[in-house]
Amino acid sequence: MPKAQRILITALPLLLLSVAAYVLHRELSHFRREDVTEGLAAVTTGRILLALAFTVVNYLALTLYDVLALGHAGHRLPYARVGFTSFVGYAFGHNLGASFLSGGSVRYRLYSAWGLSALDVAKVSAFNALTFWLGLAAVTGTSLLVEGGGGVLPLSPLLARGLGVALWLLLAGYFAACALVRRPLRVRGLEWTLPTPARALAQLAVSCGDWVLAASVLWVLLPSDSGVSLPSLTALFALAQLAGIASQVPAGLGVFETVMLSALTPRVPAPQVVGVLLIYRLVYYLMPFTVAALLLAGHELLQRRHHLTRWAKAVHSSFAPVVPWAASAVAFVAGAVLLFSGATPAEAERLAVLRRLVPLSLLEVSHLLGSLVGLALLLLARGLQRRLDAAYVLTQVLLVAGAVFSVVKGVDYEEASLLLVLAAALAPFHQQFYRHTSLFAEAFSPGWLLATVAVVGASVWLGFFSYRHVDYSHDLWWRFTFSGDAPRFLRASVGVLGATALFGLAALLRPAGPRTHPPTPEELQRVRPLVASASESMASLALVGDKSLLLNEEGSAFLMYGVSGRAWVSMGDPVGPDEAATELAWRFRELADRHHGWACFYQVGPGALPRYLDLGLTLLKLGEEATVPLADFCLEGPERRGLRHGVRRMEREGWTFEVKPREAVPEWMPRLQAISDAWLAEKHTREKGFSLGWFSPRYLEQGPVAVVFKDGVLTGFANVWAPDTKEELSVDLMRYVPGSPHGAMDYLFTSLMLWGREQGFRRFNLGMAPFSGFEERTLAPVWNRLGALVFRHGEHFYNFQGLRQYKEKFRPEWAPRYLASPGGLALPGVLTGVASLVSRGLGGVVAR
Numbered sequence: 001m002p003k004a005q006r007i008l009i010t011a012l013p014l015l016l017l018s019v020a021a022y023v024l025h026r027e028l029s030h031f032r033r034e035d036v037t038e039g040l041a042a043v044t045t046g047r048i049l050l051a052l053a054f055t056v057v058n059y060l061a062l063t064l065y066d067v068l069a070l071g072h073a074g075h076r077l078p079y080a081r082v083g084f085t086s087f088v089g090y091a092f093g094h095n096l097g098a099s100f101l102s103g104g105s106v107r108y109r110l111y112s113a114w115g116l117s118a119l120d121v122a123k124v125s126a127f128n129a130l131t132f133w134l135g136l137a138a139v140t141g142t143s144l145l146v147e148g149g150g151g152v153l154p155l156s157p158l159l160a161r162g163l164g165v166a167l168w169l170l171l172a173g174y175f176a177a178c179a180l181v182r183r184p185l186r187v188r189g190l191e192w193t194l195p196t197p198a199r200a201l202a203q204l205a206v207s208c209g210d211w212v213l214a215a216s217v218l219w220v221l222l223p224s225d226s227g228v229s230l231p232s233l234t235a236l237f238a239l240a241q242l243a244g245i246a247s248q249v250p251a252g253l254g255v256f257e258t259v260m261l262s263a264l265t266p267r268v269p270a271p272q273v274v275g276v277l278l279i280y281r282l283v284y285y286l287m288p289f290t291v292a293a294l295l296l297a298g299h300e301l302l303q304r305r306h307h308l309t310r311w312a313k314a315v316h317s318s319f320a321p322v323v324p325w326a327a328s329a330v331a332f333v334a335g336a337v338l339l340f341s342g343a344t345p346a347e348a349e350r351l352a353v354l355r356r357l358v359p360l361s362l363l364e365v366s367h368l369l370g371s372l373v374g375l376a377l378l379l380l381a382r383g384l385q386r387r388l389d390a391a392y393v394l395t396q397v398l399l400v401a402g403a404v405f406s407v408v409k410g411v412d413y414e415e416a417s418l419l420l421v422l423a424a425a426l427a428p429f430h431q432q433f434y435r436h437t438s439l440f441a442e443a444f445s446p447g448w449l450l451a452t453v454a455v456v457g458a459s460v461w462l463g464f465f466s467y468r469h470v471d472y473s474h475d476l477w478w479r480f481t482f483s484g485d486a487p488r489f490l491r492a493s494v495g496v497l498g499a500t501a502l503f504g505l506a507a508l509l510r511p512a513g514p515r516t517h518p519p520t521p522e523e524l525q526r527v528r529p530l531v532a533s534a535s536e537s538m539a540s541l542a543l544v545g546d547k548s549l550l551l552n553e554e555g556s557a558f559l560m561y562g563v564s565g566r567a568w569v570s571m572g573d574p575v576g577p578d579e580a581a582t583e584l585a586w587r588f589r590e591l592a593d594r595h596h597g598w599a600c601f602y603q604v605g606p607g608a609l610p611r612y613l614d615l616g617l618t619l620l621k622l623g624e625e626a627t628v629p630l631a632d633f634c635l636e637g638p639e640r641r642g643l644r645h646g647v648r649r650m651e652r653e654g655w656t657f658e659v660k661p662r663e664a665v666p667e668w669m670p671r672l673q674a675i676s677d678a679w680l681a682e683k684h685t686r687e688k689g690f691s692l693g694w695f696s697p698r699y700l701e702q703g704p705v706a707v708v709f710k711d712g713v714l715t716g717f718a719n720v721w722a723p724d725t726k727e728e729l730s731v732d733l734m735r736y737v738p739g740s741p742h743g744a745m746d747y748l749f750t751s752l753m754l755w756g757r758e759q760g761f762r763r764f765n766l767g768m769a770p771f772s773g774f775e776e777r778t779l780a781p782v783w784n785r786l787g788a789l790v791f792r793h794g795e796h797f798y799n800f801q802g803l804r805q806y807k808e809k810f811r812p813e814w815a816p817r818y819l820a821s822p823g824g825l826a827l828p829g830v831l832t833g834v835a836s837l838v839s840r841g842l843g844g845v846v847a848r
Helices: 003-029 033-042 045-073 079-096 099-112 118-147 157-180 197-219 230-247 255-264 270-303 305-343 348-357 360-385 389-410 413-432 446-466 474-478 485-509 521-532 537-544 578-594 606-614 638-652 662-683 744-759 782-793 800-808 826-838
Strands: 185-187 190-192 548-551 558-564 567-571 598-604 618-629 655-660 705-710 713-721 728-736 763-770 813-821
Touching: 045 079, 045 118, 045 197, 045 270, 079 099, 079 270, 099 118, 118 157, 118 197, 118 230, 157 197, 197 230, 197 270, 230 255, 255 270, 305 360, 305 389, 305 413, 348 389, 360 389, 389 413, 521 537, 521 548, 521 558, 537 558, 537 713, 537 728, 548 578, 558 578, 558 826, 567 578, 567 826, 578 598, 578 606, 598 606, 598 618, 598 826, 606 618, 606 813, 638 655, 638 744, 655 662, 655 744, 662 705, 662 713, 662 728, 705 744, 713 744, 728 744, 744 763, 763 800, 813 826
Parallel strands: 567 598, 728 763
Antiparallel strands: 185 190, 548 558, 558 567, 598 813, 618 763, 618 813, 655 705, 705 713, 713 728
């Protein structure tokens, strides 16, 4: 298909719809209010409905034009397509004029999409035009022969009948040609085959029916005592249409009316004729044209629905980020409009209309409720800015309710239209308000709601029942006396109901608390293989059971997290393949944001920092983590002389080391419990959590346990994190009996590292030294300078330097660990939340 033709096909619907809008404006601009009133007064509703029925039948008959034309051209299409195209084509042709071009353009746009060529469409349009003129000749000729002018046409009976005979002779010649000429005719290089006699008769029948039906629409609108017969009016109608066609004015506007008015005025008063012609234009032209324009627009939208869907999604995604702020402004403005409207007087003319339609009580209530809706919208504006789902739902309901109240209280249709437009504009963006609120997320049970409503309702009923003997007056509200029980009841009732409403609104807009829960046995069973295949031993913290678990749908990745206040803290990096871990991190951030929380990731390694920067988080260094490479770890050499001497001394004193496999741990559990309790009592401390495990038989049974003996007596233990990947080996709990020598833990660590090297582990993780590795420079960030200061002078709270020095004896490699979290004013809340999780409550932050 040539490029120009493709451009024409694409632009044609837009051009047709633009012209349609222009014609509608032009047609309606001719109608004055007085004309409409007079026309409606002259024509009864029954006659208008009858005219509508004839119009429907007439347009159905018009579809047979295209049926006959396509049959003659040798094409068969479903009637639904043919009828749709014919109706739209004739509706446009009747109103736009130049029916061959306007109606033909519509036919070309629609038929070409269903396989017809431009030549085929031209043949269809030419056949329809021929059918149209056949009917015009037949109807006009018959009317002239029967009526002889009938006093309606300004012709003598002899001349009228002579013209009728001439028209029928032309028709007879056409039928003779259809019967005798079978060879194609050539017109300007194009071949044209005359229809068969049977098809020619069908043409005549369809066209005559079309003309009679079209004239009948006008005839039934005329007064019953007009004395104009249907044949006579048909002849006049055909003549007026012919004059309109000859004028080339679209739809013969003005020309048709002039002919009809001059011919009918002697029999029907001119004002009635004007009203009838006006109604006829509306019924026969504008109503079908409006329906056809809407159908064509709908068809074009359906044809381009994929492009429109992509466009709508693009627009939606472009505006979605700013919708909460825009919605907040919209609600605020709408509330101000309602409040200002309630504070200003209504127009007298509109109140006069309301007086006949609405009782005074309903008007008063609507005025009060409209102002209350305005106040509620002002309050909801903040909730919309916070993306609360309940605020969105309430705003939509209140905008519609405000529109209703605006109409009832003062026929403020402008105000109502504004509110409805705002509601419609917000409708597609429900997903942007995704944060659940407490009243929706933690809904009251139906029984509780019923009980609450029953108590409040019963108390109000009881008050009215108790004071039923008191006559109500407005002064009661302002009567303050010792004996004024009834006024006090009224004020108290209003106070209770008002407080209830305010409490409900406050609860409704309060962000919902997170629904976290300890991991279920099924979840622990799902993550255990992921822990075993993890590259970092920290993944074993998921088996402690104190953190919620978030798994992806495939079950290939998970993260463990806890919630304290608004801080949603993931312990370490998500465990799993990089792509799945990144997707899970985004999902976790969206989950926290949905609950109006701060997503943060605690003790993340340097390898995944780009992930958290992409999440829009700020990185704070927490300290450095020590890992000892095990491939070449041994006790030989001068750098590990201290470890070598310590191990040999312990062995000479009867100390031994052993790793108990997982299946052997349960039988040792009572003795491990006794050592743990004694260790906690000696240290005057309590169990920590989140980033550390605590003594729990279920937790210790998840993996092997390293134990040390003194002369065959169990003296200390440490549970071992030993993933199947053998990338990293580490320990969590380290407990020993009181009075053990200082080198007991050195002996356990060193022996475990030697055991790990024999098992094929690549490195041993000694854990993190908080606040170590910070640069104390003038231009360093404030956090780094503060961390360096705490590391040097914080010995009263924690042995920061001593812990670093202890781990240095194993000659480890140091790598930074970070906290990825929102920055700015959220940071204090995040740090407080992390400290609360690690210390198992804010009390543990300051207590040992």
